[in-house]
Amino acid sequence: MQNKVKVEARNIAVSYGATQVLRDINLVVEPGEFFALLGPSGSGKSTLLRLIAGFNRAQSGQLLIGEVDVSRVPPWRRNVGMVFQNYALWPHMSVWQNVAFGLEERRLAKAVIAQKVQAALALVNLAEYANRRPSQLSGGQQQRVALARTLAIEPDVLLLDEPLSNLDAKLRVHMRDELRQLQRNLGITTIFVTHDQEEAMTTADRIAVMDQGIIQQLGTPMDLFDNPVNRFVANFVGSINLLPGTIRSADDGVVRLSSPCLGEISLPLRSQIQTERTLDIGFRPHAAQLQAPDSARVGDCVWAQGIVADFEFLGEFVRYHVRVADSRLVIDQPHRTGHALFAVDSTVAVGIPPAELRLIQG
Amino acid sequence: MSFFGSDTTMRAPLVVASAFILSCGMAFTAHAQQVVSIVTSFPKDLTGVYKKAFEAKNPGVTVEVLNKGTSAAVAFVREAPAGNKPDVFWASSPDAFEVLASEKLLQKFDGANAKVPAKIGEYPINDPDGYYYGQALAGYGLMWNTRYMKANKLPQPKEWADLVKPVYFSHVATSSPSRSGTTHLTVETILQGEGWNEGWRQVLAIGGNCAAITERSFGVPDGVNNGQFGIGIVIDFFGLSARASGFPIEFIYPSVTAIVPANIGLIADAKNPELAKKFIAFALSPEGQQLLFDAKISRLPVLPEMYEKAPAGYPNPFGGKITAKVKFDPELSRSRYYVINSLFDHTVTFRHKELVAATKAIHDASAKLASKPNAKGEALLKQAREIAYTPVLSAEKVQDKEFLKLYSASKRDAMKTKTVTALEEEWGSQARKNYERAQELAGQAAALAR
Amino acid sequence: MAAEESAGTIAATPAWSGEHSYATLAQGAVALAIGAFLTLFLIVPVGTVIYVAFADAGGGFTLAHFNSFFQLSLMQESFWNSLYVAVMSVLFASFIALPLAYFTVRFRFRGALLIQTLGVLPLIMPPFVGAVAMQLIFGRSGSVNLLLDEWFGVNLPIMEGLNGVIFVEALHYFPFILMNLVVALNNIDSAMEESAQNLGASGLRLFRRIVFPLAMPGYVAGASLVFVKVFDDLGTPLVLNVTNMLAPQAYLRITSIGLEDPIGYVISVLMIAFSLVALWASALALRGRDYATLQRGGSSLGKRILSPWQSVLAYTWIAFVLLLVLSPHIGILLLSFAKVWSFSVLPDSFTLEHYATVFRDSQQMITNTLLYCGIAALLDVILGTAIAYLILRTRLPLRNSLDFMASAALAIPGVVLAIGYLRTFRGVEIPFTSELLTSSWILLMLAYTVRRLPYALRSCVAALQQLHVSLEEAAENLGAGKMRTIRRIVVPLMAGGMLAGFVTSFMTAAVELSATIMLTTSQSNAPMSYGIYLYMQSAAGRGPGAALGVLAVLLVAVGTYLSHRILRSRATELETRM
Structure with missing residues (x-):
């Protein structure tokens, strides 16, 4: 549909007074990529987005859109479309006027504007609402108008600031899929700010996890989930059980650790690691299996004994809270009709495949 | 399209406004x-x-x-x-x-x-x-509201001196000489006719009987017209025109007046x-x-x-009927113009509350003593009158050329301001002291009558 | 390495926060233009007048006049009287405004809009006429006292001395508190009140602990305005013959014929300073306390239903207050139809003649009022919008000084500004004509503009504060530059606040008197307020003067009502379906 454009941030830093909002941000968003900025509030993700839109200016560093440094280009000359968290639809204009605005600012011929507005509204399935006022639409419809308004100008980059946060749960999932579909069809480079990890994981090609003005980790959703580089990412992307451990030795491609819960274990060495250091051994709740303590141990697992403290039935699975030594683990077991539950206070064996264990430092 | 939405509706008033400004400039x-x-x-x-x-x-x-x-x-x-x-x-x-x-x-x-x-x-x-x-x-004279007079059972006044009578207490109004040239001339006429001390005695006593000292000269006839005040000291046409407009107003010239x-x-x-x-x-x-x-x-x-x-009953100042008994000296009036104004303001206008309180006490005491005479009380009352109604500026000082120079109508330097404000302060605080003392003495006099 | 690089670039770029940093050149130009306008038409003229307070006979600088001032015990007394009157007026005005605002906002009330509209009427009463009418009703021989005397043989000194001033001022200025309070109460989210009720608060405690504190900023804004207006007010004390206050003292000294009394100007300087301090202190007290609590999707305070007993009490109270508040209007209405009204409860007989006189003689004045006040209010809204935008949406250095300068006009007595104009623009010709600026109506119109700018500015600032900045960012994002964004987004969305500012400026300018008398240069250029003053100077003119006053009130009231209607329909359009 249009030229796909790369967005690149080089050494960007922003501070308001004494507070550093962004520190040394380096980032490349590939052409056509659906990229998510994920982080809690105050992490700097919105500042970075507004920087790309041109509403903030960095104290240092460069911002390149399509290989051009836009650091000194005002917002209205960037051709970067942004959908605002509150949609920012103008209440004094009809849907049609809202969508036509950007085209009028580009001084296009009337006929061209009409045709493009029509197309943009059709794209979001709102053609018949053209004459309504924004206040007469539902939340989801308002969101689509905001999207149509932005897409109508055929921006080089599409910026979405928490676009789904004002919708109810069902609609959110629906809009998420629509958004993803639309982005695939248009192939437009899209940057998406969210604090919801599920939203980011389900839609984005790649995610930058941000905290305290720093990009903590950058990668595909699966990469972040499987190999979090630190506790923050591990906790923020999915949930995880973290058990304290100490490295005894690391050689010949094998790490040997001791842990109060798991005893002495050996794992294949995947990266440089310092010995005699305490770190966390982590695994995802769904990766472990529970068995009765006296049953035969199936599979190549690390085993530990625990006592069921509590459980919750969540439909697809049952979530057990298991006390092992001083730690309390969360373990999800798939639910099938007729399966017996482990009772509270009963003793269980917890088995974790070594491939699911992660060593998390920092 | 919304009411304010389009660009043209917001721009149009500006264009109109500038067009107006220009065209009106031309029209002039x-x-x-x-x-x-x-x-x-x-x-x-x-x-x-x-x-x-x-x-x-x-x-x-x-x-x-x-x-x-x-x-x-x-x-x-x-x-x-x-x-x-x-x-x-x-x-x-x-x-x-x-x-x-x-x-x-x-x-x-x-x-x-x-x-x-x-x-x-x-x-x-x-x-x-x-x-x-x-x-x-x-000519200057007295106007009164006939309904007010009737309702309050007041006799008709004939002379300035009548206005000091207890019966008119709080029924009179005048303006200040500094605000109204006509009032200034009335005061000056009384001062020239009665002499400095006796004149001020009368002016201060009238002031004590006033319900208000108005800021505008029209404030007096206006108040009399609507019945706020009973009697006003006014220039003749205020009274005559009010009567002609149908208000229940009477007007007379006292025998001592200036035309x-x-x-x-x-x-x-x-x-x-x-x-x-x-x-x-x-x-x-x-x-x-x-x-x-x-x-x-x-x-x-x-x-x-x-x-x-002239219409029937129209006053004729040349006919000898209204004769100004006073030999009015305009030169004297001019020489002490600002002194009279300032003295009046600082002892009457701005100290009106205290002056009225003293006057009321004096009237009360004299009424009580009239029914129950008491020699000592009479003496105290006389003293109270003396203190309340003696001007704080002496007749000698007001003839002092050097002193009058302070009030020449030119720009004031810092020294002059300082001297003049010091005088104002002295007059004001002395007047206040006098009125409070007079009130006290009159109170003692009244107590003796019991 | 990366750290080194970024350290290098930090040093190269200015260390500012960078929010909204574009188009500062155009913004700077606008700010300069407004600054120049205010300097030329406010600072310089006022300066030329009050310099007398600091000048020695030779023209040198001196503070001796201030010294002399402080030696006068009359001045100390005047100062305390002014302060007392201002404080008491605020209290009394609050006493009137609080129940009116609370009842009409908080309860389901028949005629709430009517009550709120009627409550604003006192503001559009020309002060001169108002006092005359009040004397006829509450004066020593006014209707009320005549009746009281007849029935009970008592006479209440309602209009006497400082108490009279407080009474008239409070009745005249309480709408400032009412208007601000109604807005503030309407902006309180119902959840605030509900959660307090949920936690066990009710009745007066609920009002005292939750509702009033939340409405406090609106109250303080209104109350400080009343304080300053009363402190500076000249007309009311003068008409009531109270001279021991600062404003009358200044006026009496400045306007004595042939004398340039520096003390009068010293008082002016001190009054301006004191008013500025009062405004500044109230702004300081409110800093960080402006809780705009209405959340997105939230609703304002729920309206409760009064029990029959409460209704009777509330309506009785409101009827009493409205009767009190509207008594000047009733007074001038009666006066305008009266043949003769003197020392009687009601006029002797009625006539339509005064209206005939007014229509015969004064049509030009009505047109003039519409023209001058219309242009002045329009300029106010334009200036107000521009200043509001500069202070809220830009980071121009010194932008707050524009706000300060414009607001300072509140504290400048009309006489001082008018004399300053005559002095500053002496001999200046209107471009392209040989007409002198001082003899045209343009100066009068500009005086209205400058004096009423603070009102329009407040409305515009409030309107822009409510406008979410993302609405503007969205426009910029779609390719509209700053100017286009202002024209297509900001101005249309602020229109409600701008209209409110227009109305306030217009209606208060229409009854302005002090500058009008000084700056009116010919009968054909005279506005209505001048005509009213003029008529009221003679016994025969009271009727026509009152008739013209009634017309002025009607004119402004109809204008206010219409703009309320437009505002309402617009507000409905924008908000109810949100």
Whole structure:
């Protein structure tokens, strides 16, 4: 549909007074990529987005859109479309006027504007609402108008600031899929700010996890989930059980650790690691299996004994809270009709495949 | 489309506004030549009649009247640029004309009507220096609201001295001499007629009987008209015109009064001096003088012959009936003008509350002593009167040339301000002390009557 | 290495926060233009007048006049009287405004809009006429006292001394508190109140602990305005013959014929300073306390239903207050139809003649009022919008000084500004004509503009504060530059606040008197307020003066009502379906 454009941030830093909002941000968003900025509030993700839109200016560093440094280009000359968290639809204009605005600012011929507005509204399935006022639409419809308004100008980059946060749960999932579909069809480079990890994981090609003005980790959703580089990412992307451990030795491609819960274990060495250091051994709740303590141990697992403290039935699975030594683990077991539950206070064996264990430092 | 939405609706008013500003500027220049503009303190009832008559007599001429308070009018003439000042100044207050003349803002010219006598009583009708001419005469007197008098069972007053009587306590009103030239002349007339000390005794006692000291001279007749005050000390036409307009008002001249002219003069550097002279001549001509008999105007012409055609019962100052017994000395009045004003304000206007309280105590004591005489009480009451109604400035001091210099009408430097404010402070606090002491003494006198 | 690089670039770029940093050149130009306008038409003229307070006879600088001032015990007394009157007026005005605002906002009330509209009427009463009418009703021999005397043989000194001033001022200025309070109460989210009720608060405690504190900023804004207006007010004390206050003292000294009394100007300087301090202190007290609590999707305070007993009490109270508040209007209405009204409860007989007189003589004045006040209010809204935008949406250095300068006009007495104009523009000609600026109506219009700018500015600032900045960012994002964004988004969305500012400026300018008397240069240029003053100077003119006053009130009231209607329909359009 249009030229796909790369967005690149080089050494960007922003501070308001004494507070550093962004520190040394380096980032490349590939052409056509659906990229998510994920982080809690105050992490700097919105500042970075507004920087790309041109509403903030960095104290240092460069911002390149399509290989051009836009650091000194005002917002209205960037051709970067942004959908605002509150949609920012103008209440004094009809849907049609809202969508036509950007085209009028580009001084296009009337006929061209009409045709493009029509197309943009059709794209979001709102053609018949053209004459309504924004206040007469539902939340989801308002969101689509905001999207149509932005897409109508055929921006080089599409910026979405928490676009789904004002919708109810069902609609959110629906809009998420629509958004993803639309982005695939248009192939437009899209940057998406969210604090919801599920939203980011389900839609984005790649995610930058941000905290305290720093990009903590950058990668595909699966990469972040499987190999979090630190506790923050591990906790923020999915949930995880973290058990304290100490490295005894690391050689010949094998790490040997001791842990109060798991005893002495050996794992294949995947990266440089310092010995005699305490770190966390982590695994995802769904990766472990529970068995009765006296049953035969199936599979190549690390085993530990625990006592069921509590459980919750969540439909697809049952979530057990298991006390092992001083730690309390969360373990999800798939639910099938007729399966017996482990009772509270009963003793269980917890088995974790070594491939699911992660060593998390920092 | 929404009401405010389009660009054109927001831009249009600006365009209209600038167009207005320009076009109105143009419109002014178009008819600037045949206009005579008059600054006056007179009400529209008066000026409107003259405007109509003069315009009817001189087709194509427009009379532009600017009605302002006297002080605003003087300030306006002063601030207007030379060559573009208004043409005619027309007002009652002789001091306004004095100020304008001394600042060279008036233009002498030979425009007097020869049939107008030189003096009314001792007062020259036209300015001896020729800067301005008397256009109408006004005498000072008492107006009262007949309904108010009836409701409060008050007898009709005849003389200024009547106003100090206890029966009129809180039923009288006057303006301050510093705010109203007419009031200044009334006070000055009393002072010249009765002498400095006796005069002030009367003025202060009247002040003590006043319900209010108004800021505007019109405040007095206005208050009497609507029944706020019973009796007002006013210039005659206020009373006469109110009666003519149907208000339940009576007016009399006391035997001690001053009749003085209201004046008209040509402003220096006027825009249209020739037309201005023509207007002044018209105002002084029999035709112009005749207009003063209009019921809403009710002023006394300066041309004696006019009174032959006057409405029945119209007062005639030249007929000997209203005789000014006082030999009014304008020179003396001029020399101490600001002193009288300041002294009155600082001992009466600004200390009115205390003066009224003292007066009330004195009236009470004298009423009680009248029913139960007590010699010691009488002595105390006499002392109270003496303290309350003796001026804080002595008769000798007010003749001191050096002292009077402080009040010459020029800009004040820091030293002068300091001296004058120190005097004001002294008068004000001394007056207050006197009134409080008098109240105390009168209270003791009243206690003795029990 | 990366750290080194970024350190290098930090040094190269200015260390500012960078929010909204574009188009500062155009913004700077606008700010300069407004600054120049205010300097030329406010600072310089006022300066030329009050320099007398600091000048020695030779023209040198001196503080001796201030010294002399402080030696006068009369001045100390005047100062305390002014302060007392201002404080008491605020209290009394609050006493009137609080129940009116609370009842009409908080309860389901028949005629709430009517009550709120009628409550604003006192503001559009020309002060001169108002006092005359009040004397006829509450004066020593006014209708009320005549009746009281007849029935009970008592006479209440309602209009006497300082108490009279407080009474008239409170009745005249309480709408400032009412208007601000109604807005503030309407902006309180119902959840605030509900959660307090949920936690056990009710009745007066609920009002005292939750509702009033939340409405406090609106109250303080209104109350400080009343304080300053009363402190500076000249007309009311003068008409009531109270001279021991600062404003009358200054006026009496400045306007004595032929004397340039520096003490008068010293008082002016001190009054301006004191008013500025009061405004500044109230702004300081409110800093960080402006809780705009209405959340997105939230609703304002729920309206409760009064029990029959409460209804009777509330309506009785409101009827009493409205009767009190509207008594000047009733007074001038009666006066305008009265043949003679003197020392009687009601006029003797009625006539339509005064209206005939007014229509015959004064049509030009009505047109003039519409023209001058219309243009002045329009300029106010344009200036107000521009200043509001500069202070809220830009980071121009010194932008707050524009706000300060414009607001300072509140504290400048009309006489001082008018004399300053006559002095500053002496001999200046209108471009392209030979007409002098001082003899045209343009100065009068500009005086209205400057004096009423603070009102329009407040409305515009409030309107822009409510506008979410993302609405503007969205426009910029779609390619509209700053100017286009202002024209297409900001101005249309602020229109409600701008209209409110227009109305306030217009209606208060229409009854302005002090500058009007000084600056009116010819009868053909005179506005209505001047005509009313003029008529009221003679016994026969009271009727026509009152008739013109009634017309002025009607004119402004109809204008206010219409703009309320437009505002309402617009507000409905924008908000109800949100």
